[in-house]
């Protein structure tokens with residue numbers, strides 16, 4: 159446990175000494191801010207139009223018309239940004255030869271994988287905390303339902319952690335960071351596509367594909383529902399990819 | 414204590430280490446000498462548990478490396494060929510991180526980090542980014558890392574590579590001072606270096622151990638050696654031992670492909686030793702079938718080693 163902690167501290171140090179974490183957080187805030195204000199101004203436009211029909215005013219709802227579309231739009235960009243954060247975690251150890259220290263120290267490969275994962279998860283948490291300024295504006299100036307905001311953030315965190323564990327797996331497979339990030343994107347795109355394909359392959363198989371799609375499970379979170387099967391999906395996805403990573407590190411092909 | 418038995422490592426078709434066996438007692442400082450590509454790094458990586466052997470067994474500090482890797486790793490300080498340093502860390506936090514990995518008690522950690530920085534002359538650069546350090550300093554950071562937690566066994570892979578002459582002298586002094594209470598195995602392709610630091614030498618060539626000797630005899634052994642091929646009817650440990658006991662014989666290794674065949678390295682002092690070998694086999698009743706001279710392997714090894722300091726442009730030249 160102490161050694162996992164040492165690794166997490168070290169990785170966080172690297173993230174925040176080098177500009178990597180700042181750049182990623184900055185880009186994320188920029189893009190999500192842009193989306194947020196686009197959606198907000200569209201909402202304003204609509205509310206001005208609706209002033210003319212007082213009967214329709216109850217339909218104006220910040221949750222449905224601002225926050226839901228916001229999360230819906232931000233989630234894809236968010237997911238694809240995560241592998242950039244994780245691409246160096248293991249590939250660099252291999253490339254620089256520092257893995258030779260790590261794997262001759264009294265630390266198990268499981269501890270190494272967990273340390274790397276927790277460090278990435280912590281950065282994701284920081285990233286999400288910063289992005290909370292946008293929903294916060296709605297909370298201050300409007301009166302939305304708070305529940306869906308929190309479930310959406312929980313969903314983003316679970317989804318981000320799943321993407322991070324996938325990114326770490328890809329990073330364990332190559333010493334080239336660019337290959338690591340591109341192959342993680344490849345798998346993410348595949349996991350997206352099978353969700354779309356689900357609609358055209360018949361009900362049973364479609365349900366299976368739907369269940370495998372990494373973004374599909376986020377939908378209910380963004381609507382304010384914590385679905386058990388969604389939580390179980392993300393947690394087992396994380397467990398499975400980290401387990402595979404550990405197997406890769408243990409196999410001699412890595413050395 | 415390090416005990417290695419029939420260690421073999423294959424990379425696809427390449428046989429990097431070929432049935433290597435040796436034993437190092439506690440407190441010994443042993444040099445692993447061989448030209449580039451001999452298999453030194455591979456052997457050390459197996460000893461430290463970084464890679465598994467293809468076959469064979471390695472026991473380090475009373476634990477089998479394959480069965481109890483963590484116990485072995487707790488007792489080893491390892492300096493790999495390329496110093497395993499993170500360029501984006503400062504020297505002192507890096508050492509603190511490694512100390513935490515090596516389970517140094519949290520109360521003793523600052524003191525322990527200071528101790529190794531002091532020992533390796535790193536105090537003046539403790540707040541510098543490792544990526545900005547010169548090669549010599551990076552090497553010292555690598556060495557400091559290996560000394561953390563004062564492990565009983567030190568495995569140092571070419572510890573003076575890439576250093577300038579003054580630094581080489583310093584690092585050698587440092588290693589010599591460690592020898593009182595450590596078991597040290599050190600690899601090198603520089604003959605004088607091994608002679609200076611080590612009490613015993615294991616010479617490895619193309620993955621095989623070709624000789625083991627006290628350092629004092631090393632040069633003459635290497636320069637004046639001869640190799641015989643013998644085949645006996647009754648092969649076995651007794652046959653091997655009785656050949657080895659013949660005065661002038663440096664080493665005896667079983668020949669893999671020929672049953673009863675041995676490779677015998679001997680001093681190149683005329684026919685006398687050959688006669689003695691033949692006599693030992695006959696009187697021992699092992700059944701001499703064949704005895705013939707075959708080339709001069711140690712001499713081949715000798716010409717591939719760096720025998721003069723400063724011959725390598727990387728480490729010669731600038732004196733600061």
Ligand SMILES: Nc1ncnc2c1ncn2[C@@H]1O[C@H](COP(=O)(O)OP(=O)(O)O)[C@@H](O)[C@H]1O
Nearest residue numbers: 424427429447448449450451452453454455456
């Ligand atoms: N990871 C590897 N994959 C394939 N071949 C390797 C690998 N590591 C070492 N070798 C080969 O094994 C042999 C021994 O290498 P090494 O142990 O590094 O020698 P040394 O350290 O004595 O220079 C060399 O022929 C080298 O090319």
Ligand SMILES: [Mg+2]
Nearest residue numbers: 453454455494
């Ligand atoms: Mg080497």
